[in-house]
Amino acid sequence: MASKNCITAGQMYVLLFISRIMLELTYSLETDPLQGGWDYILITAAGIILTAIAALPLLWLLKRRQGMGIIGSAEYEYRWLGISIAAIYGIFFVYQAIRSVGRFDFFVTTILSPNSSYLTFSILIVLAAVYAVFMGLEGLARTAGIVLVLMTVSILTVTLALIPQYDLYAIRPPISGTPEDYMQSLFTAFSWTPEIAAIAILAPKVKGRLNKGFFIWMGAILLTVSLIIFVPLAVMGEFGANKMFPFYIASTIARLGSIERIDALMVGFWVTGMFVKISMYMMLVTMCFEKIFGKKHRTAIIIITAIIIAGVGMLFSSTIKSVYAPQLQIIEQISTIAVILVLPAIVLLGTFKKKRNVKKHE
């Protein structure tokens, strides 16, 4: 039974990698002023590096309080703080799951089957995710291993198949934006790796060295995300930056000999990636709320979370305005900064205070 809820550091980073890449594959913010040029690739890379730096307090905390995670560490200081942290992270993951379901719905009903009901896709993906949550963390991590292979194959296939069509002159040269453009893009890019918050919760269930894997994971994200942005730009130029899902559109152009419809294969693989992502977030929500309401309410937590995610997720994808609402972007950016930097830093400071108090008593 214990093995069902324990994974290695490598498995955890595979889960988080899939989640992060799915965001890139099914999301396009075409309001970004730098899209269409090398600047966008560079600023996204800078955003990832900055996010990695912002995660240092969390990594330090997890090193100081090995096997405890952020909730355990906060609880160790004060019980109320532990519960508050669990609630905040739980709500954050619910929000992320809702946005993921919304984006997935939007992707499917824009590209694959616009006449279909977004309700169908929301319910199907959440039902599958509920099943995965009941199967346990280890089962999901093993599935993620297979999904990682499929996704890597799909991304590399598109990248290599399109090489003859690359036109580097079609990409706007670097340093074409204004300082305001760079600041806006950097702020947006900063909020694109909310998976760091998952490390804070999953840490007690992970065997192995978290810190070493973290930097490899961030490096892999940096490379893959850069590739996902680069390929459509090199093939379609500034027109590619104006498409809703640039990498998917690039896959519709790719050919492998006489095989033309590679995009169908890609979508199949990406759906499995989305399943892993939503399952992971649902599992994180369950882990957070279990701390508050106790393990005996696990089933109820899973079902209520599933209903909320499917229901609200639909609202987030029903109209184009709800998908691209600027308020949501701001909520996303602020909440991500809070869970990957501010809260871990507060709990970390608490650990030093406690150490001082202990020394005083001695």
Next chain:
Amino acid sequence: MNKKSILKNTICIMLSIAVIISMSGCTSFNNSSLKRLLYMEAFGVDMDQEKGEYSCTTQIFDPMMGAATIQEQDKPITRVIETTGESISAAVAAMTEQIGRKPYYSQNKVIVIGEEIAKEGITSMTDYFDRDWETRLTMQVLIGSPDASGIVKSTLGDVINPAEELQLIAQAGNVNGRVPECTVLDIKKALSDKYTDFCIPVVKAEGEGEDSKVTVESIAVFKGDKIAGYVPYDDARGVLLLNDEIEKTIFVIKIKGVGNASMNIINSKTDLKVNIENDEIVCDVYVKCEANIPEINIEDDSIEILNEIDSIQDECEKQIIKEMDNAAKLTVNEMGCDIYGIGRRLMYNERDYWENIKNNWNEEIKNVKFRYHVEAEINRIGETVNQKSKQN
């Protein structure tokens, strides 16, 4: 069985049922089984000036329309529907008024744009071809002269699938080196970039029934989204050479005192380097090509072909330069169109200079100077060494 197992099994069964119902092949969510679809094969767009509407001519494959006899199996399997609409999507939807089946666009092979629309501007009419989820960016585009309707209606000598033939004509550049391949992606890419232009082959339909044919007449060069001029078919190869689009082509080289040598280009690579010299934009064109000789018509059979290789190569290089220069003068210096990406190269290589001239690029491009550096090499001369004849 405990409660947990029952719940898991229930979820499994529910998911299986959902998958079976929702994803059963072609009879999926849209209720669009194969029989209910109308497969669009070629699509032509003209402007109905009287109504101020788009007039669309569509060649369709109707799976319900089978051949009755063996003789009929040689006849075209497609038919033509004409509709009008205020927008392209409205005209496509209007097809259901004539045949009650849903038009299916993903199989469409060619889009033919009427010359009149192309002269007025194609930005708004091309929107449908990249915005709609069923359309594909890889569809071939042609300009129909004088209209698109005649091209789409042509049975091309009563072939089984005229649209497929039309697609092959649009892609013929990779065999004859004279027809630039143009897809929806090429057009949209150029339209999204205010410094780059594009070109589309112009086709013309002639004859009826078994005598009907479609031929490439010229290349329409676009400035912005309107036709700025035409490159005659005979000069079209220069455009493809400059754009590094030559895969195969045959040059017939005339050498004084020797005769005619056909040079089959099997490999060609063009590199464009743009730089500033004495405050002038100079475009250095480097071409390297390899060729085989499939045919030589010599004037005197005492001529040793192996001794003439160098002169054939030299003449070929001169002809390549001549064709490129004609194309460059016409498209760049006269029309002021940047179909070779000169502006983009300047943007990268001469940033400061570009910043100063970019707002006046439409005029500046007319002053671009071209320099050519061509290397042609003969690899093979076929199975015969010298020609022996009794002609003299």
